[in-house]
Amino acid sequence: MWGRSLELYKLRYTTFIGDGDSSSYKSILAAKPYGDDVTITKSDCIGHVQKRMGTQLRRLWVEHKDVKIPTPSGESVRKGLKGANQLTADLVNRLQIYYGIVIRSHIGDKPGMITAITAIYCHHANDHSYCPPGESSWCKYNRGDPSYAPKEIQPEVLELMEPVFERLSDEDLLERLQRGDTQNSNEALHSLIWRRCPKGVFASHEIIRFSTSLAVIQRNVGSIGLAHVLHSLGILDTAVSERLLEKLDVKKENQLLRTRSVEYKRRRQVRRGMKKRREDALWQKETSSYEAGGFGMIEEEEESGSSKGARKRRKKVSHQEGQPTSKRPHRAAASVSTPPSETCPPPASPRRPRDSDDSDWSPSGQ
Structure with missing residues (x-):
């Protein structure tokens, strides 16, 4: 290209x-x-960088799933980071949203962007020196809101979160965000392509090219552009088909208008919250997942001996060395010859023929 x-x-x-x-x-x-x-x-892309905040915070759940942190009362110890006053799924989603808002509101102002990112972390650590002052501040503490309540995130959790904020406030990374570019238009075109040619189904090169061409036509002209394709292919395109395609374009425009309403945005937030909760639940079961900027990274949990994959590999190695790990007997033991008297049951006596005479018949056949 x-x-x-x-x-x-x-x-x-x-x-x-x-x-x-x-x-x-x-x-x-x-x-x-x-x-x-x-x-x-x-x-x-701002959207992909914003996702890194949630991805790297969720990775802490897996990397520190065995860490033991005392409860605020100090009476007991809780295992893992997901719990009250810790790195909950709701906190991760909110931090990701705040990080995206900071980036988009400080385009062209890298020092202000760094200060605002630092304010997100310090605000949750009850340090409001980086928060904007005045009555118009989003910080309830700095604007003197009586409903302000200090955050109760435990210091051990904040210490684990600090390297994530340091990496995502790196000057080189933020320098690449100063233009405010996104890949939204590319992703919109890709969704039209994969809707016609799903990724999970094999397709030839010709089908992929044809699907891409149809997606470009719909993206640039609309559904009415398919009428020209039908005409060029020699397929009869009547006025009825054109009206149907025009109705599809009108329906799409009306749908775009509905997406700008407050009620639609509220329902979309609810759906996103439900989807996030399902994804967060899957994070607890999976050891690795796709993430923006994640190619080339080595997952520490895959290398540790406590991972499920490592346990399976150890079982496989011990099985190959002749040390069975299951209750099923080793297949090679069937070839060992043992005396018949020790393992095999005695042969069953032959049955007496139905029409034979009792005086003439004997088990030995003699």
């Missing part, structure tokens, strides 16, 4: 918008498609 842009479209792509989990940018820099005089810069 980069190599043929000048030949086909007479333009140069000078900005690469990535999601953090691809090595394509390094390949483009090495190829130098426009020579040494044109510099290609990289910009990260």
